[in-house]
Amino acid sequence: MTQEPLDQPITDVFSTSTKELSASERAKLDEQNKRLVPAFKAQKLEIDAQRHWDIFYKRNETRFFKDRHWTTREFQELLAEPHNTNQSKGEHRNLLEVGCGVGNLVFPLLEEQLKSGGGFYFYACDFSPRAIDFVRANELYDPNHITAFQCDITTEQVHQSIPSESLDVCTMIFVLSAIHPDKFGDVLQNLWRLLKPGGVVLFRDYGLYDMAQLRFKPGHKIADNFYMRQDGTRSYYFSEQELAQLFSSTGFEILSNSYVHRRTLNIKEGVDAPRIFLQGKFRKRSLS
Incomplete structure (x- = not known):
């Protein structure tokens, strides 16, 4: 349930400072305010959100996103670990990918750990039933290693498939931005x-x-920092302070939280432009 740029990174710079806008960039933001999405249309976008993502995957199938091999470079927590000899037989770490799409994060991780002989049991969920169909059709899909299921992560549905306090890691990569801001708290x-x-x-x-x-x-x-794309999917743009408040108010400890200023290059399309992402790690506080 994600849309992310099809690009090639050139440089990454991490910063906690918000970008300073030029006069022309401020003018662009002011221009956007002259005509907003009407309230009735915004409500219809919310009602039809699942349908728009299903249409997205019907159109693009498994071709739109590249496999996310970069994730283990950015997040050491995703690296496969050998089985601990002190663990009981069958015991393993558990990982949930929220908004798994067609499996561009989970399958590279699974393929790597099948070679190393250790790692996670994977759960993968997505809002789009069609996306989950693609995950289950992947040749690497094996219920001994992965369970994929459709759910709305803003509701209680996810608790029907995963026991409480059973996950070691949860990934949200270009996912929360696709959800209405009023429901961010429910997700966390x-x-x-x-x-x-x-x-x-x-x-x-x-x-x-x-x-x-x-x-x-x-x-x-x-609404503020929340937009409709041409295909009916939506995208939110986060500030570092806002994201910190969202997680800390839920009870998470902030391990890292910063902007990623990335220059991207798409030679085929003749695009050379800066991008700004927000990257963080947030830990559920232990009881001890």
Whole structure:
């Protein structure tokens, strides 16, 4: 349930400072406010959110996103570990990928750990039933290693498939931005209940004043930092302070939380532009 840029990273710079806008960039944001998405249309987008993502995957199938081999570089918590000889037979770490799409994060991780002989049992969920169909059709899909299921992560559905306090790691990569801001708190509460004490959420999403935000024309803005794409899917752009408040108010400890300023290059399309993402690690506090 994600849309992310099809690009090639050139440089990454981590910063806690919000981008300073130029006069022309401020003018673009002011222009967006001249015509907002009407309230009735915004409500219809919320009602039809699942349908829009199903249409997205019907159109793009498994071709849109590249496999996310970069995740183990950014998040050491995803590296496969050998089985602990002190663990009981069958015991393992558990990982949930929220908004798994067609499996571009989970399957590279699974493939790597099948070679190393250790690691996670994977859960993968997505809002789109069609996306889950693609995950289950993957040749690497094996219920001995992975369970994929459809659910709305803003509701209690996820608790029907995963026991409370059973997860070691949860990933949200370009996912929370696709959800209505009014439901961000519900999502984090659900993840809190699923994680073991000491479990972590690994996060990356769109940062405030990213190039994509500045490019929206009038008629696409739904609310502050929340926009409608041409295909009916939606995107939110986070500030570092806002994300910190969201997680800390739910009870998470902030391990890291910063902007990623990335210059991206798409030679085929002739694109050379800066991007801004927000990346963080958030830990459920232990009881001890």
